[in-house]
Amino acid sequence: LIHLLSTEGLSRDILTHILDTATNFVSINDREVKKVPLLRGKSVFNLFFENSTRTRTTFEIAAKRLSADVLNLDISRSSTAKGETLLDTIANLSAMAADLFVVRHSQSGAPYLIAQHVAPHVHVVNAGDGRHGHPTQGLLDMYTIRHYKKDFTNLSVAIVGDVLHSRVARSDIHALTTLGCPDLRVVGPSTLVPENFSAMGARVVHSLDEGIRDADVIIMLRLQNERMSGALLPSSQEYFKKFGLTPERLRLAKPDAIVMHPGPINRGVEIASEVVDGDQSVILPQVTFGIAVRMAVMSIVAGNEA
Numbered sequence: 254l255i256h257l258l259s260t261e262g263l264s265r266d267i268l269t270h271i272l273d274t275a276t277n278f279v280s281i282n283d284r285e286v287k288k289v290p291l292l293r294g295k296s297v298f299n300l301f302f303e304n305s306t307r308t309r310t311t312f313e314i315a316a317k318r319l320s321a322d323v324l325n326l327d328i329s330r331s332s333t334a335k336g337e338t339l340l341d342t343i344a345n346l347s348a349m350a351a352d353l354f355v356v357r358h359s360q361s362g363a364p365y366l367i368a369q370h371v372a373p374h375v376h377v378v379n380a381g382d383g384r385h386g387h388p389t390q391g392l393l394d395m396y397t398i399r400h401y402k403k404d405f406t407n408l409s410v411a412i413v414g415d416v417l418h419s420r421v422a423r424s425d426i427h428a429l430t431t432l433g434c435p436d437l438r439v440v441g442p443s444t445l446v447p448e449n450f451s452a453m454g455a456r457v458v459h460s461l462d463e464g465i466r467d468a469d470v471i472i473m474l475r476l477q478n479e480r481m482s483g484a485l486l487p488s489s490q491e492y493f494k495k496f497g498l499t500p501e502r503l504r505l506a507k508p509d510a511i512v513m514h515p516g517p518i519n520r521g522v523e524i525a526s527e528v529v530d531g532d533q534s535v536i537l538p539q540v541t542f543g544i545a546v547r548m549a550v551m552s553i554v555a556g557n558e559a
């Protein structure tokens with residue numbers, strides 16, 4: 254693996270190898286994951302052309318724990334604002350001996366474009382591009398599911414909400430189908446969950462109650478208002494009434510079902526606060542696992558495996 258641009262096309266062996274590698278870096282109880290020298294002498298450039306809290310900071314922590322030198326380019330203060338193109342920006346940063354670019358961009362495909370133009374020894378990791386993909390989120394979601402449920406081949410998983418605009422949903426669907434999940438449902442209104450998602454191997458369901466019934470895993474998604482135009486925008490209250498996950502509705506799922514969310518959450522829109530903060534929520538462990546998964550990805554693509 255030279256770059257990580259998508260979960261689509263990754264084999265079950267590679268997905269499992271990344272998850273297994275991440276287990277070496279996880280330490281939930283004593284939070285001190287020791288620093289390892291796997292990226293010593295390498296420079297990681299975090300390029301976030303779109304806002305981020307979790308992904309940017311966990312990539313930074315992960316790179317530091319791998320002993321890399323990390324540079325976070327402040328895009329809003331960069332010469333991008335003066336009209337410098339994406340590829341010229343990359344060429345200039347490459348001239349500063351970057352080894353690995355972590356890229357988030359509002360345009361689907363931007364990390365692919367960069368990967369086509371960097372030198373062969375430079376690696377690119379997609380940290381979310383448009384609505385296309387968010388592969389490390391997909392991988393940390395798989396890590397979380399495997400941690401709590403052990404195996405994918407007997408699971409019912411429901412992905413609920415604005416699937417249409419969600420790069421997380423696409424990355425999760427590719428990974429879950431490859432890992433053998435036999436019952437994958439995408440759940441939401443027809444405007445946000447079109448029928449063509451069935452071509453990806455998921456069952457399309459337009460009722461929340463039906464979609465989460467007897468599920469082992471529920472992945473809730475935020476309404477991506479920034480990617481919608483007027484006609485699609487539902488009112489928050491109306492949406493919550495029909496598709497918000499409440500404690501009452503959660504009782505339709507298996508009693509030991511876990512509730513996930515990639516964040517940022519909008520309490521009272523797609524999910525009730527009681528569920529976010531409840532016993533079945535694993536939303537914050539997802540964030541913690543993200544560090545280990547990103548350590549695994551960077552150590553694998555940059556050539557020094559754990």
Ligand code: CP
Pocket residue numbers: 304305306307308309381387390515516517
């Ligand atoms: N899950 C996720 O990508 O969160 P951020 O946008 O905060 O990075």
